[in-house]
Amino acid sequence: MADLTTSLAGITSPNPFWLASAPPTNSGYQVQRAFEAGWGGAVWKTMGDPILNVSSRFASTTFNGQRVAGFNNIELITDRSLEANLREIEETKRKFPDRAIIGSIMVEPQQEKWHEIVKKVEAAGVDGLELNFGCPHGMAERGMGSASGQVPELVEKQTSWVKEAAQTPVIVKLTPNITDITFTAQAAVQGGADAVSMINTINSLAGVDLDTWNTIPNVAGKGAHGGYCGPAVKPIALNMVSESARHPEISVPISGMGGVSSWKEAVEFMLMGASNVQVCTAAMHHGFRIVEDMIDGLNNYLDEKQIYSVNQLIGQSVPKFSDWGELDLNYRVVARINNDACINCNKCHIACEDTSHQCIDMHKDDQGNDILQVREEDCVGCNLCSIVCPVDGAIDMVEAPRQTGDEPMTWNERQSLLSLMPAK
Amino acid sequence: MHEHKEFLEEKEQIDRLINNGFFITDVTENLEGAFVQFSNGADTEQLHIQSASARKYFSFLLKKQKEDTISPFT
Structure with a gap:
C-alpha cells in the first residue's frame, strides 16, 4: 500500500x-x-x-x-x-x-x-x-x-x-x-x-x-x-x-x-x-x-x-508538455483497421470522408464482404476514425516508420533554418 | 483526395534538381505555398511547392544542407 x-x-x-x-x-x-x-x-x-x-x-x-x-x-x-x-x-x-x-x-x-x-x-x-x-x-x-x-x-x-x-x-x-x-x-x-x-x-x-x-x-x-x-x-x-x-x-x-x-x-x-x-x-x-x-x-x-x-x-x-513549435513535424501515426473486429458501421469512413482527409476506402474482400481499408500514405494521423469508432480494438493508431526526409524537425527549427537564408 | 500523389510529384521535382547538383538558395513562403529557389552555381531554378509534405521535405533538405555546410548558409 x-x-x-x-x-x-x-x-x-x-x-x-x-x-x-x-x-x-x-x-x-x-x-x-x-x-x-x-x-x-x-x-x-x-x-x-x-x-x-x-x-x-x-x-x-x-x-x-x-x-x-x-x-x-x-x-x-x-x-x-x-x-x-x-x-x-x-x-x-x-x-x-x-x-x-x-x-x-x-x-x-x-x-x-x-x-x-x-x-x-x-x-x-x-x-x-x-x-x-x-x-x-x-x-x-x-x-x-x-x-x-x-x-x-x-x-x-x-x-x-x-x-x-x-x-x-x-x-x-x-x-x-x-x-x-x-x-x-x-x-x-x-x-x-x-x-x-x-x-x-x-x-x-x-x-x-x-x-x-x-x-x-x-x-x-x-x-x-x-x-x-x-x-x-x-x-x-x-x-x-x-x-x-x-x-x-x-x-x-x-x-x-x-x-x-x-x-x-x-x-x-x-x-x-x-x-x-x-x-x-x-x-x-x-x-x-x-x-x-x-x-x-x-x-x-x-x-x-x-x-x-x-x-x-x-x-x-510536465517535461513532456511543450509549445506546438517544439513538436516533431515528421513524426507520423496512421490508422489501421482490424477488419476482424470491425462491425462495418462505416462511422470511420463517413467521418474521414466528410470531415477529415478522405483516406478510408470501402472495398470487398475475396468473399464479397464489405471491408474498410486505410490508405496509409494519405492518412495524416488525425485520430478521428479511432475516436468515432464504437468498437474497442477495431482501429489502432500505429507509428509509421520514418523514411528518408522524415528525420525529426520542429517548426521552430524549420523557421530558424529559413531565417538563416542569406536573402532573409 | 490523394495528397500523397501531389507530394510524390513535387518530391520528384526537388530530387531531380538535388541529384543534378543544385542546392537550395532561397525560400519564400506566402499564401500560395513555398517558392524554393535552387542553384548549382551557374543556373538557378525555382519550384512552387504546395503540398505540406513536400514543404516538410525541402525543410529536411535544408537542414541536411546546413549540416553538410553547403552554401548559402552563413
Whole structure:
C-alpha cells in the first residue's frame, strides 16, 4: 500500500483528495461527514460578509444520457455568519486533527478588510487560507472574486495584504475566465502566495428551456451567468495547471481542480504538476463516499506501478508538455483497421470522408464482404476514425516508420533554418 | 483526395534538381505555398511547392544542407 500523504506548501493531509470550497463544505456537519468518509482535506466554503442567495441555483448539462457532464451554479459565497462558520471549523479541526482545513475567504479589495478576516479565520485553527479570486458570478459584480482575479495587479496587491497578516500558508485560487492564467498565477507568486489553486468555475449559461424560453436555471423568469464545472471542464483545467506547472516564474505548488471525478483525473493532474486535487461536482453527484473509490483506485494504481509515494507522481509529465513549435513535424501515426473486429458501421469512413482527409476506402474482400481499408500514405494521423469508432480494438493508431526526409524537425527549427537564408 | 500523389510529384521535382547538383538558395513562403529557389552555381531554378509534405521535405533538405555546410548558409 502506497503512502498517499501529501503536502501543499506545508499543509499536510493523509491523501491528496480535498473537497473544494463549494456547497459540500458549507457547514461543520457536512465537512465532518466528508472526513468520516475519508477526504484528506476540505476548503471551507468561502467566508466573507454574509450574502443573500437566490433560488433556483444549480443546473447541469446532460449529454447523450450522461447526467452531470457539466455543472452550473449561481450560488454565491456563504450566507452564514462568520462566527458560525468559525465555531464549526474549530470543532471540526478538533475532531479531525489530521485532516487539512483551509479557510476560503473573499472580501472587498481593501487592506484592512483582508487583515481582519485573515486574523479571525486563522484564530479558528485553519491549516491555511485560500483567497477566492475566482468566483465568476454575483460577487464579481461587486468587484470581488473573478473581477479581482482577472487583474494581475489586484491579485498581487491583495495577496501581499493577506501575507502581511497571515501566519498560515496562503493559497491563491485563480479564475479561468482570463486569456492566460499564468499572468495571474505569476502575480500571485509576486504577491507572496505559498501556493496557487486552479481552476475556479467558467462563465456559463447552462441552457434555455425550449418551451418557456426561460434560461436554465431561472429566477422568476430571469437568468444570469453562472460558473461551470464538472467533467466537461477537465481538459481546460488540466491545460491551465500544466501551463502553470511548466512556467519558470510560477515556483509555488499547485492545487489542481476542475472535473476531477475519479482517481484517474487525480493522477493526471498530479502528473501535470499538481501537488493535490480538489473535488466538488463528483461529490455533489455521487456523495462523499466517492472518495473511497478514489483512494482505492489511487492505491491500486501506485501499487501496480510500484510507486511507494503519491508524491512521486507530481510533475512527471510536465517535461513532456511543450509549445506546438517544439513538436516533431515528421513524426507520423496512421490508422489501421482490424477488419476482424470491425462491425462495418462505416462511422470511420463517413467521418474521414466528410470531415477529415478522405483516406478510408470501402472495398470487398475475396468473399464479397464489405471491408474498410486505410490508405496509409494519405492518412495524416488525425485520430478521428479511432475516436468515432464504437468498437474497442477495431482501429489502432500505429507509428509509421520514418523514411528518408522524415528525420525529426520542429517548426521552430524549420523557421530558424529559413531565417538563416542569406536573402532573409 | 490523394495528397500523397501531389507530394510524390513535387518530391520528384526537388530530387531531380538535388541529384543534378543544385542546392537550395532561397525560400519564400506566402499564401500560395513555398517558392524554393535552387542553384548549382551557374543556373538557378525555382519550384512552387504546395503540398505540406513536400514543404516538410525541402525543410529536411535544408537542414541536411546546413549540416553538410553547403552554401548559402552563413
